Amino acid sequence: MTWHPHLWHPTTQVATSPAPLRVQSARGSELELDDGRRLIDAISSWWVTLHGHAEPAIAAAVARQAQQLEQVIFANFSHEPAEQLATRLSALTGLQRLFFSDNGSTAVEVALKIAWQWWRNQNSERRQLIAFEGAYHGDTVGTMALGDRSLFTAAYEPLLFDVARVAWPHSHWGDDSVEPREQQALGQLELALETPTAAVIFEPLIQGASGMRVVRPAFLRAVAERVQAAGALLIADEVFTGFGRTGALFACQKAGIQPDLMALSKGLTGGFLPMGATMASERLYQGFISEKPSDTFFHGHSFTANPLGCAAALASLDLLQQNPERFEGFEQRHTPLLEQLSRQPRVLRPRCLGTMAAFELDAGENSYLNPIGKQIQRQCLEHGVYLRPLGNVVYLLPPLGSSDEQLQQCYQALEQAIVALG
Numbered sequence: 001m002t003w004h005p006h007l008w009h010p011t012t013q014v015a016t017s018p019a020p021l022r023v024q025s026a027r028g029s030e031l032e033l034d035d036g037r038r039l040i041d042a043i044s045s046w047w048v049t050l051h052g053h054a055e056p057a058i059a060a061a062v063a064r065q066a067q068q069l070e071q072v073i074f075a076n077f078s079h080e081p082a083e084q085l086a087t088r089l090s091a092l093t094g095l096q097r098l099f100f101s102d103n104g105s106t107a108v109e110v111a112l113k114i115a116w117q118w119w120r121n122q123n124s125e126r127r128q129l130i131a132f133e134g135a136y137h138g139d140t141v142g143t144m145a146l147g148d149r150s151l152f153t154a155a156y157e158p159l160l161f162d163v164a165r166v167a168w169p170h171s172h173w174g175d176d177s178v179e180p181r182e183q184q185a186l187g188q189l190e191l192a193l194e195t196p197t198a199a200v201i202f203e204p205l206i207q208g209a210s211g212m213r214v215v216r217p218a219f220l221r222a223v224a225e226r227v228q229a230a231g232a233l234l235i236a237d238e239v240f241t242g243f244g245r246t247g248a249l250f251a252c253q254k255a256g257i258q259p260d261l262m263a264l265s266k267g268l269t270g271g272f273l274p275m276g277a278t279m280a281s282e283r284l285y286q287g288f289i290s291e292k293p294s295d296t297f298f299h300g301h302s303f304t305a306n307p308l309g310c311a312a313a314l315a316s317l318d319l320l321q322q323n324p325e326r327f328e329g330f331e332q333r334h335t336p337l338l339e340q341l342s343r344q345p346r347v348l349r350p351r352c353l354g355t356m357a358a359f360e361l362d363a364g365e366n367s368y369l370n371p372i373g374k375q376i377q378r379q380c381l382e383h384g385v386y387l388r389p390l391g392n393v394v395y396l397l398p399p400l401g402s403s404d405e406q407l408q409q410c411y412q413a414l415e416q417a418i419v420a421l422g
Helices: 056-068 080-093 103-119 143-145 154-159 177-193 219-227 250-254 284-286 309-323 330-343 372-382 405-420
Strands: 023-026 030-033 040-041 097-101 129-130 164-168 197-202 231-237 262-263 276-280 347-353 356-362 393-397
Touching: 023 262, 030 097, 040 197, 080 262, 080 276, 080 309, 097 103, 097 284, 103 143, 103 197, 103 231, 103 262, 103 276, 103 284, 129 177, 143 154, 164 177, 197 219, 219 231, 219 250, 250 347, 284 405, 330 356, 330 405, 372 393, 393 405
Parallel strands: 129 164, 129 197, 197 231, 231 262
Antiparallel strands: 023 030, 030 040, 097 276, 262 276, 347 356, 356 393
């Protein structure tokens, strides 16, 4: 393969990367390449393909909607698919209002802007924002500022506003040091909250991009209690964790917490169409209702509440609610396979939650740039499995429709790749 003369691929250094593979079609958990090879999409195409590629029920819903209403400006109009989706997501999340956007970054950016302006509309001087070390919330300027500083954000440092940070006491199987680290992090949070705080943002249960770093539900409940006692707003970034990925429909439900704002995307449409949604409480919504123009939430996107995306999201929700065992039972499918793989001496800190299984390879520095990730990727491709390790952190996040045989093939490919490392 060669590089296309007019395309610019994301997060890719052309000078040091192989040319991309060309996909001809996809169905279920498999990608078919131009050369006829088939690969298991073991990371759900960057975590968006929820049920499987070309899922018939979602494809049919999009096709029906395309023949009726494909797009309309949402500033002056409404439509049934958007209204149905808002009603259903409100009932499922416990948050009464939905603001549509285009992707995960914008869903978080909207949550940030709502939280910030809500306090301004209340004539409050709360200005501090708190996030967790290792966080990733998106690639727009506001979401980069909320995320942990890294190679990804270094070029834009002069544009990023200050954020207070608290440790993220992530854990793994057999971790006997987590409790004191949780207490230390809660102490840091309490100290930070002594400064009047507008909002605290977190990825519930799993920090995805920083290495599938899992915390315990009890820790998040303790965080929520302290944030709410301090009067700050709680923002849950469920862009990755939403729609069954952690074994519950939403990670906040699994953790037993109720945020004030929730950002959704990725699995929202089952991976069919780009769409973001920010759920907000009625209390926040009412804070923008005023005769004063300055109290208006002046934010919008050209494709806000796109009817095709709404139709896909409704069909995806139908599948989730009709077949909850597909996400509720996925962790039990991972566990014995990960236990066997963890016997490999180079496999460290295994962890599993819902549809996600991860571990670290003993390969020097824990870093996104650790070259061992690309070695594992190349080896797994030879065994018919597509992975995209986060440096020396290797993870599986397959579509819900993956068969037992496909899941076993993923673990077999990983074991062979690790053995080949020597």
